[in-house]
Amino acid sequence: MSTAKEILHASEASITPERTVSVDVAQSVDDVVELMLKKDVGLVLVVEQGGTYVGVVTQKRALQELHHHGSQIPRETAMALADAQYPTVTGDSDAGSIAATMIEHGVRKLPVVDSGELVGLVTDADVARHLSDTASAGFLRELWRRRGRETDDTGPKYTGEDAL
Template identity: 25%
Template sequence: MNQPLRNIMTSEVFTVNESQSIREAAAIMSEHNIGALPVVNNSGQMTGFITDRDITLRSTAQGETAETPVSKVMTAQQIVQGTPDMDISQAAQLMAQQQIRRLPVVENGQIVGMVALGDLATEQEFDDEAEEALSSISTPSAPQE
């Protein structure tokens, strides 16, 4: 049964601007109890993604200050994205292949939603896809060089 992502995505997406500090990004994450934020430019176009793990490993562990701009520690290359009309099964397969737990949903260059692995798991008809995605995501990947 084909269902578009728009049926399960979270539409209220909190973002951070690439020029904001990692302190501000961490505060947004803390306030909304989330672990990742899409990074947008002044036009609202997604330019990257930052996670609580990025802040820890790419800034704190490297001796950066809390005022370090998000752009310095975000993931900016090869941001995997979905579209609102993408089939949920396709999204789960993409998340599994790319070993990601969160999929930003973009339309016309603007972030319009977010789908997390947990969103897939709450839809009973997609239990198999969620299980497969989690299994693939949990498989250790090769270290980056």
């Protein structure tokens, strides 16, 4: 079974401006939100200089903080919003364990971190391509169920709510 590193290489999902957006811990929340809007992403990886992984800022978390703290939050740094508990996988994690981690936590994207360094970001689509057809269908169906979406054999049913 393919490992996270192999999945990143095969799908060209390694850190590139098109696929993965990261910010330095010292960048302002205002900068993070502006970058999310500019790049049309819902998850930004937070790193220290040199690429040491710190956590992620999700669109949902940024919106919650802006809602609760209003104009004061843009002066905070990315570090203040970074979720250091967000699940990660290692480069040696196989596609099956990555899929299981996504299902367990109800997330569609996972940072790949080796020895504290950010290696890349894998998505549910990346992982599904590296599973058998049967395993892929079961993985995606269970992930959507876990995320509160109804599915049938044709895939997820759109409920009118935007998934983060």
